[in-house]
Amino acid sequence: MRILIISDTHGSLPEVQTVIERESKDKAIDLVLHAGDVLYHGPRNPLPGGYTPADLASYLSRLPDIRYVRGNCDSDVDQMVLEAKEMPRTALIQIGNLKIHMNHGDRMHEDERVQAAESEGADLTISGHTHVSVLKRSANQIVLNPGSTALPKDGTKSYALLADGWIQLKAVDDGRILASIEIGAD
Numbered sequence: 001m002r003i004l005i006i007s008d009t010h011g012s013l014p015e016v017q018t019v020i021e022r023e024s025k026d027k028a029i030d031l032v033l034h035a036g037d038v039l040y041h042g043p044r045n046p047l048p049g050g051y052t053p054a055d056l057a058s059y060l061s062r063l064p065d066i067r068y069v070r071g072n073c074d075s076d077v078d079q080m081v082l083e084a085k086e087m088p089r090t091a092l093i094q095i096g097n098l099k100i101h102m103n104h105g106d107r108m109h110e111d112e113r114v115q116a117a118e119s120e121g122a123d124l125t126i127s128g129h130t131h132v133s134v135l136k137r138s139a140n141q142i143v144l145n146p147g148s149t150a151l152p153k154d155g156t157k158s159y160a161l162l163a164d165g166w167i168q169l170k171a172v173d174d175g176r177i178l179a180s181i182e183i184g185a186d
Helices: 013-023 052-060 076-080 110-119
Strands: 002-004 031-034 066-068 090-097 100-103 124-126 132-140 141-145 159-165 168-173 177-182
Touching: 002 013, 013 052, 052 076, 100 110, 110 124, 110 141, 132 177, 141 168
Parallel strands: 002 031, 031 066, 100 124, 124 141
Antiparallel strands: 002 159, 090 100, 132 141, 159 168, 168 177
């Protein structure tokens, strides 16, 4: 199964299109996980390039399988426009033997998210919010923040791909691998 993981798109369509087209060119993407802040840029952020939230909503709504968690910039209207069945604050997603805890990250610090994920038996905890990409092991968890596809605070627009037993953090611009961890390996 190939899982694309994005966060903090903030209404900017071009980068999301680039990533999905690149990663589905040779093999289909089976699932997209979005860790929140989907459409609205938020009052603290500048308008990102390609800011067309209605177009992004339409594009995401056409994907075969996408799951969201609600970020601090998401609203009930966003959920309706995205045609999202659910947009919970936290989601526990089981994919085969892999259990994923996903939370935007605006209401819990990393150590709290890791502890919550661990108590649920999750192997991977995903968050967004900081616009800074992270991929690391912490205790019995793999901790991932895919960064932001639109407004990075670490200088690199980024996303993640989980496929073939690996999770890779990648750059939006050229697809280069920024970090990788083998799933299930210690």
